[in-house]
Amino acid sequence: MPKQTFFNLEPERREAIIKAAVEEFAQAPFEQASLTKIVENCGIAKGSMYQYFKDKRDLYLYIVDLAYEQKRAYVAKAFAKEGDIFSVLEEYYQESYAFALDHPLFHQVTNKFWDNKGGSLRLELEKGRLSRASDFAQFLDAAMAEGKVNGELDPEAVFFVYHAVGKELIDNFDQVRSDGFLKRVLDVLRLGLAAREEAEK
Amino acid sequence: MPKQTFFNLEPERREAIIKAAVEEFAQAPFEQASLTKIVENCGIAKGSMYQYFKDKRDLYLYIVDLAYEQKRAYVAKAFAKEGDIFSVLEEYYQESYAFALDHPLFHQVTNKFWDNKGGSLRLELEKGRLSRASDFAQFLDAAMAEGKVNGELDPEAVFFVYHAVGKELIDNFDQVRSDGFLKRVLDVLRLGLAAREEAEK
DNA sequence: CCGAAATATGACCACCCGGTCACCTCTGTA
DNA sequence: TACAGAGGTGACCGGGTGGTCATATTTCGG
Numbered sequence: 001m002p003k004q005t006f007f008n009l010e011p012e013r014r015e016a017i018i019k020a021a022v023e024e025f026a027q028a029p030f031e032q033a034s035l036t037k038i039v040e041n042c043g044i045a046k047g048s049m050y051q052y053f054k055d056k057r058d059l060y061l062y063i064v065d066l067a068y069e070q071k072r073a074y075v076a077k078a079f080a081k082e083g084d085i086f087s088v089l090e091e092y093y094q095e096s097y098a099f100a101l102d103h104p105l106f107h108q109v110t111n112k113f114w115d116n117k118g119g120s121l122r123l124e125l126e127k128g129r130l131s132r133a134s135d136f137a138q139f140l141d142a143a144m145a146e147g148k149v150n151g152e153l154d155p156e157a158v159f160f161v162y163h164a165v166g167k168e169l170i171d172n173f174d175q176v177r178s179d180g181f182l183k184r185v186l187d188v189l190r191l192g193l194a195a196r197e198e199a200e201k
Numbered sequence: 202m203p204k205q206t207f208f209n210l211e212p213e214r215r216e217a218i219i220k221a222a223v224e225e226f227a228q229a230p231f232e233q234a235s236l237t238k239i240v241e242n243c244g245i246a247k248g249s250m251y252q253y254f255k256d257k258r259d260l261y262l263y264i265v266d267l268a269y270e271q272k273r274a275y276v277a278k279a280f281a282k283e284g285d286i287f288s289v290l291e292e293y294y295q296e297s298y299a300f301a302l303d304h305p306l307f308h309q310v311t312n313k314f315w316d317n318k319g320g321s322l323r324l325e326l327e328k329g330r331l332s333r334a335s336d337f338a339q340f341l342d343a344a345m346a347e348g349k350v351n352g353e354l355d356p357e358a359v360f361f362v363y364h365a366v367g368k369e370l371i372d373n374f375d376q377v378r379s380d381g382f383l384k385r386v387l388d389v390l391r392l393g394l395a396a397r398e399e400a401e402k
Numbered sequence: 403c404c405g406a407a408a409t410a411t412g413a414c415c416a417c418c419c420g421g422t423c424a425c426c427t428c429t430g431t432a
Numbered sequence: 433t434a435c436a437g438a439g440g441t442g443a444c445c446g447g448g449t450g451g452t453c454a455t456a457t458t459t460c461g462g
Binding site: 028029031032056076085086112115117118147148149150151152153154156157158160163164165167168169171179184185187188189190192193194195196 | 229230233236255286287313316318321348349350352353354355357358359361362364365366368369370372382385386388389390391392393394395396397
């Protein structure tokens with residue numbers, strides 16, 4: 001949490017700080033990002049930064065929050081949409097992709113944040129994972145109750161697969177340019193690898 | 202590549218260096234790992250290290266190679282085994298799991314290596330990814346030719362999903378203790394999420 | 403116009419890093 | 433024994449880090 005002083009700042013100054021911090025944290029993971037570079041790039045004194053934030057970590061978590069706030073605005077549309085779980089998933093990744101295109105720096109901040117697994121942010125990471133897990137579990141449970149999803153499957157394993165593929169997709173939005181590819185990846189999840197004995201309509 | 206001097210060392214000394222380096226690189230990614238700590242932990246002088254290796258990166262890549270060499274010994278069994286692509290995959294992850302249990306430090310070294318995406322080892326990473334991709338592509342092509350795999354799917358998308366899930370599985374071997382879970386995750390890939398109209402045998 | 407409180411500053415601190423190099427020791431050969 | 437070359441060493445270098453603090457400046461109520 002930034003200190004009150006930060007919010008008392010003229011917006012111009014505040015935004016310069018945010019801009020410089022986003023650029024740095026998009027470029028390097030928390031441990032390797034340099035506070036010194038941030039203050040140099042926004043033209044404020046090092047000491048001033050400590051009037052606004054408790055420490056580097058405080059600034060970082062604030063920036064990560066900002067990034068996720070932006071992202072939520074995009075993906076919320078997907079969950080609001082009518083349709084089966086497959087079209088919701090497709091919409092979700094379409095929106096994530098749009099977010100990555102519109103806000104590449106925020107997108108990189110969120111990606112770098114995930115990578116921290118082993119680092120000093122394990123707790124914050126786990127919190128985010130659980131919250132996303134429960135969102136998805138709700139949708140999945142509903143879909144299974146309606147018989148829309150293969151009942152043989154373990155919901156926990158389904159979440160695991162969804163989470164793994166989603167992470168990889170989002171990680172690679174930079175390379176994956178074709179819309180069609182997203183759909184084809186989701187097809188693999190939907191249809192499964194095993195050959196079907198009976199023809200699908 | 203270590204210098205010749207390194208291989209001239211008494212095995213005792215050589216292994217002390219390897220042990221200390223493995224411990225450090227298992228604990229922190231390349232950029233954050235500390236050469237200074239390594240030399241302290243194996244009781245040799247900093248300067249000596251530079252008689253054996255060109256630089257930190259050279260030492261690191263040597264250790265990563267060692268780790269993958271160990272791992273190859275495990276997973277080779279899977280590809281040698283008879284059976285359809287699904288049982289090969291299961292065997293592959295079973296062996297990866299066994300490797301993680303038997304050599305937890307090597308396992309962590311390989312995991313940390315993958316995470317480098319944005320860092321200074323992109324080239325080495327990409328090389329490894331391509332080689333694994335071609336191994337898998339061979340198996341997949343054969344399985345599709347035999348009609349064992351759903352022909353509607355895009356092989357590239359199948360590889361993408363396999364790769365994502367495999368990475369996540371291996372990343373989480375520390376938590377995923379139950380054998381059954383591995384099988385259930387692979388079931389999700391095999392059977393797909395979509396409900397089947399006709400009962401499976 | 404004054405003084406107190408809030409804010410801004412950058413030199414400075416202790417610490418850590420990868421890498422170097424002049425010097426020392428050891429080993430084997432002539 | 434003398435000497436050469438290979439190997440070993442750790443003090444040292446330049447550079448970077450996050451964080452602090454005494455001091456200067458600005459703001460603003462009385």
